Amino acid sequence: MTDPLPAPLAESPLQPLPDVGGPAQALLSVSGLTKTFAGRGKLFGGRAGAVQAVSAVSFDVRKGETLGIVGESGCGKSTASKLIMGLLEPTAGEIVFDGEALGRDAAGLRRYRRQVQMVFQDSFSSLNPRLTIEESIAFPPMVHGMARKAAIGIARDMLAAVGLQPAQYATRFPHELSGGQRQRVNIARALALRPRLVVLDEPVSALDKSVEAQVLNLLMDLKAEFGLTYIFISHDLNVVQYISDRVLVMYLGRVVELGAAEAIFAGAAHPYTSALLASRPSVAGRSREAPPLVGDPPSPVNPPSGCAFHPRCVFSEAVCATTRPALLPVAVPDRQAEHLAACLINQPGSGHSRAPKAA
Amino acid sequence: MSALQSQSQPLVKVRDLNVAFVSKEATLHAVNGVDFDLAPKETLCILGESGSGKSVTLRSLMRLHPPRRTRITGTIQVDGTDIVAASERELSSIRGRLVSMIFQEPMTALDPVFTIGKQITETIRRHEGVSHQEAQRRALDLLELVQIPSARQRLDAYPHELSGGLRQRAMIAVALSVRPKLLLADEPTTALDATVQIQVLLLLKRIQAELGMGVIFVTHDLGVAGEIADRIAVMYAGRFIEEAPAEALLEAPEHPYVEGLLGATVTPASRGRRLTAIPGSPPNLRTLPVGCAFAPRCTSAEPNCRAAVPDLRALAPDRTVRCIHPAGLRPSMPPAMAFAAEERAP
Numbered sequence: 001m002t003d004p005l006p007a008p009l010a011e012s013p014l015q016p017l018p019d020v021g022g023p024a025q026a027l028l029s030v031s032g033l034t035k036t037f038a039g040r041g042k043l044f045g046g047r048a049g050a051v052q053a054v055s056a057v058s059f060d061v062r063k064g065e066t067l068g069i070v071g072e073s074g075c076g077k078s079t080a081s082k083l084i085m086g087l088l089e090p091t092a093g094e095i096v097f098d099g100e101a102l103g104r105d106a107a108g109l110r111r112y113r114r115q116v117q118m119v120f121q122d123s124f125s126s127l128n129p130r131l132t133i134e135e136s137i138a139f140p141p142m143v144h145g146m147a148r149k150a151a152i153g154i155a156r157d158m159l160a161a162v163g164l165q166p167a168q169y170a171t172r173f174p175h176e177l178s179g180g181q182r183q184r185v186n187i188a189r190a191l192a193l194r195p196r197l198v199v200l201d202e203p204v205s206a207l208d209k210s211v212e213a214q215v216l217n218l219l220m221d222l223k224a225e226f227g228l229t230y231i232f233i234s235h236d237l238n239v240v241q242y243i244s245d246r247v248l249v250m251y252l253g254r255v256v257e258l259g260a261a262e263a264i265f266a267g268a269a270h271p272y273t274s275a276l277l278a279s280r281p282s283v284a285g286r287s288r289e290a291p292p293l294v295g296d297p298p299s300p301v302n303p304p305s306g307c308a309f310h311p312r313c314v315f316s317e318a319v320c321a322t323t324r325p326a327l328l329p330v331a332v333p334d335r336q337a338e339h340l341a342a343c344l345i346n347q348p349g350s351g352h353s354r355a356p357k358a359a
Numbered sequence: 360m361s362a363l364q365s366q367s368q369p370l371v372k373v374r375d376l377n378v379a380f381v382s383k384e385a386t387l388h389a390v391n392g393v394d395f396d397l398a399p400k401e402t403l404c405i406l407g408e409s410g411s412g413k414s415v416t417l418r419s420l421m422r423l424h425p426p427r428r429t430r431i432t433g434t435i436q437v438d439g440t441d442i443v444a445a446s447e448r449e450l451s452s453i454r455g456r457l458v459s460m461i462f463q464e465p466m467t468a469l470d471p472v473f474t475i476g477k478q479i480t481e482t483i484r485r486h487e488g489v490s491h492q493e494a495q496r497r498a499l500d501l502l503e504l505v506q507i508p509s510a511r512q513r514l515d516a517y518p519h520e521l522s523g524g525l526r527q528r529a530m531i532a533v534a535l536s537v538r539p540k541l542l543l544a545d546e547p548t549t550a551l552d553a554t555v556q557i558q559v560l561l562l563l564k565r566i567q568a569e570l571g572m573g574v575i576f577v578t579h580d581l582g583v584a585g586e587i588a589d590r591i592a593v594m595y596a597g598r599f600i601e602e603a604p605a606e607a608l609l610e611a612p613e614h615p616y617v618e619g620l621l622g623a624t625v626t627p628a629s630r631g632r633r634l635t636a637i638p639g640s641p642p643n644l645r646t647l648p649v650g651c652a653f654a655p656r657c658t659s660a661e662p663n664c665r666a667a668v669p670d671l672r673a674l675a676p677d678r679t680v681r682c683i684h685p686a687g688l689r690p691s692m693p694p695a696m697a698f699a700a701e702e703r704a705p
Contacts, residue, residue, distance in 0.1 A: 072554065178640050208408035208409055209579065209623050209624050213622075213635070213636035214636040214637075216625070217636055237553065238626055238627060241625075242629045275554060276553055280582060281560060284585075285585075285586050286586060290561070291557045291558040292557065293554040293558070295524075296522040297552060
């Protein structure tokens, strides 16, 4: 089914909200975003320390792009997505959507959530088991004031747009669908409000490979059809490489590298990114004997000093344990400017023996 | 079993294995006529999607299914021991000593109320009746074998005190405590982070070479299979549909499903082109089609495919496929074309 949008949707009362700042302005701009979870009391009276899940994270999402976010468990990628969705309140930092700062007032949040929607990894737990598929998809438009009948109409159009025959699926319940079909329903629900930004948190990680490809193709089609911008969070580097225009790599709550997907996958600037890329299992890797990295990712409860990666890094020197590297442009002349890395190796005058000479 | 015999004979011999789960409502045909051999010291990967029967096949080798609801027929021999006919009593001495298993989720495989050391020593003493000190000494050796740092302290650690990667290593140590001849691995690295997954895969490879075990490794991940397997068997709807040496299978698959799976898997080379997904979804195991179970999704299916399940045919001495028209014998259409027809059908 490659039909264009069904006609009723085009004239639905829920039009996508207009572009404010023009194409040059970032759709979403995050600066200094920090989230600290207060330490909980332990079972026998002790106090656990506070956890800084996301620390001073700043990045832009450009209009029409797909920004991939990668990192291992505990790196803060899911917390970051919840902050962006307004599901968590940041400890510090600012989120600006198309020129407008995200406040906590109800009207502003409501307007924001119309434009930013999310798809989760677990397709089953994110659907209400007591609602039929069409009721689930119609729910967001109804919350935003649409009459039930019109909302059901939109739901059926969205079902068709994600490749599920409305006549066949609209009145089924979530448990009657396969995992891939349920994820299509979640995507349809996210798109029912005609959002401009969709945050996809591991949307294909729970799917079988043959179904994963179907859903990735669908996401690419919908992006073109609806003019969407994606934030795509995944631990699967192959999928991120496939779908992303730019990639952001997180380690222990901080951004360690950010740049165009081609640049990062062709030559990562941060040793962590290189190790992550080299860790992908493949037939070509059969002859290797030593793993690219040893040890587990450290706990965010007690992060290492200086660069959080230094205890696992093969290039680590004394300076790495004391100086936390800032996220700065990579000093390689023939590369495009937009490649940032937080590693002293790339920073002239940082005191690391591999760093380029200060000019 | 003498060393001489085990060199000439396969470690595992499975013939016409059928496993069905019976309930009042329905009978689920999870495994439908599986045959394979595993040579000593060999690693076989069983590759398949959810519901393909790969884990059920694996668990049958230790008879871990609920006995009342499970119907197992066929032959399973491990090192000459008949697993299907074994009594519960025989099974409990087989499990751990002859055949051992590691799982995806160590937190549910390890007992949370005993230390790692206790769980290893208990296994050793249960099977070999050695002294406590001797068992302790061997437990320490095992933790060093699986490269757990500061092993002596970690003997007294409870599972929840370890990180995910260390817990996985501890579970491997428990499984290896009585030096089994056959290690079964059910997606042991799927829940791990990328940088930890590769460490555990390399560890398993090294330990296997050191201890000379046979390994059957179940996974849904082509990359993992490529990294670790000597041979790969692909399962679909409870049957082996293709079996070949790992490189050969990943380089030039013969079965249309395996071709499709490779085409649908995102690799670094996929960037910039549309993925060739397999249309549809796997069949319902309650009501399997009469013929080839993949025929409803296959672009090269013909009436013969739907008439009866195709026989396994040998394309080379070490290579079999269950298909009427495998890639090597098909006239011309390149596989990429065959699957490009897919669009957004659910």
